[in-house]
Amino acid sequence: EAQVTQNPRYLITVTGKKLTVTCSQNMNHEYMSWYRQDPGLGLRQIYYSMNVEVTDKGDVPEGYKVSRKEKRNFPLILESPSPNQTSLYFCASSGTAYNEQFFGPGTRLTVL
Amino acid sequence: KQEVTQIPAALSVPEGENLVLNCSFTDSAIYNLQWFRQDPGKGLTSLLLIQSSQREQTSGRLNASLDKSSGRSTLYIAASQPGDSATYLCAVLGAGSYQLTFGKGTKLSVIP
Numbered sequence: 001e002a003q004v005t006q007n008p009r010y011l012i013t014v015t016g017k018k019l020t021v022t023c024s025q026n027m028n029h030e031y032m033s034w035y036r037q038d039p040g041l042g043l044r045q046i047y048y049s050m051n052v053e054v055t056d057k058g059d060v061p062e063g064y065k066v067s068r069k070e071k072r073n074f075p076l077i078l079e080s081p082s083p084n085q086t087s088l089y090f091c092a093s094s095g096t097a098y099n100e101q102f103f104g105p106g107t108r109l110t111v112l
Numbered sequence: 113k114q115e116v117t118q119i120p121a122a123l124s125v126p127e128g129e130n131l132v133l134n135c136s137f138t139d140s141a142i143y144n145l146q147w148f149r150q151d152p153g154k155g156l157t158s159l160l161l162i163q164s165s166q167r168e169q170t171s172g173r174l175n176a177s178l179d180k181s182s183g184r185s186t187l188y189i190a191a192s193q194p195g196d197s198a199t200y201l202c203a204v205l206g207a208g209s210y211q212l213t214f215g216k217g218t219k220l221s222v223i224p
Contacts, residue, residue, distance in 0.1 A: 004155075031210075042216040043201070050210065058211055090155060097210040098143055101203075103155040 002027050004104035006091050012110045013081060021076045021107050023091030029102075031094045032074040033058065034066065036087040037106075043090070049074055050097065081111040114139045114206050118215035125192055126223050133187040133218050135202035140183050143205045147176050147187050150199045150217070159200075160187070164207070192222045 004025045013019055025032065033048035035058075045058030049068040063085055065077040074093075078085060091104040115138045125131050135145070144163050148156040160169045160176040162185070168177040175188040189196060199219045203212040 033211075040216075043203075043214040045211050048210060056210070092156075098205065100158050100161045101146065101156075101212065102158065103148075105155045106153075 002102070004091055004093050004102050006089075006104040006107050008107060009105065010108050012112065014112050015082055016080050018077070018079050019081060019109075020078075021089060021091075021109070023074045023076065023104060024072050025074075025091075025093040025102070026072065027093060027095075027102065028071065029093040029095055030071070031097045031099070032068065033092050033101075034064070034074070034076050035090045035092065036060065036085075037090060038087050046076070046089075048097075081109075083111050085109065086111050114142075114204060114209075114213045116202060116204055116213050116215035118200075118202060118218050120218060121216070122219040122221070124221040124223060127192060127194060129192050129222075130188070130190050131192055131220070133189070133200050133220070135185040135187070135215055137183045137185075137204045137213075139206060140180050141207040142180060143207050143209070145176075145178055145185050145205070146203045146212070147174075147185075148201045148203065150201060152198075156201065189220075192220075194222045194224050196220060197222050 034046040035043045047066040049055045089107045092101045094101045146161045147159045162178045173190040199217040201217040203214045
């Protein structure tokens, strides 16, 4: 089944404790991206990747890191999480940036 | 900077009604526009993608139209059903951009 998977789905952590949210797709897509969704603010893009080893900042990249060492994986790293990063995070992929986007199920992160 | 607006923020209709959801964008230089559905606590599901050169796209009971020059798109849902209850989001890919800009969505409730 073609899909985008994210892990973990739920995470509660404390300020400053490094964490990684994994994202994987099995559709051989070149384009992958991360979004956060907050009430009243909607979906905002954090980072995107056009292909392996090619990443770029979205609208809200501060406090996040990404890497794209393999085509199928695009992990999101929070090296020192803070409470303002409490949010619902989505990973998405598409053949290219110009194609239909497929979203993962989301990761609900709470930073205490 | 591209801004996407969806009005109304919430809509309640009786089952069986035909309805229209609206999306407007400020910069008409777009590559494509995509409509998504989001169920509570879940990821986004792509419904329709309209290229800038197209006027409309249809999938089952859904029809999306695009008027690029006026910066508007509509999603028409025929014969609404309770299972259509969800939040509907539109997103625009600007020409020369690799990033989707999302509206904040319209929360639709179809009452049996």
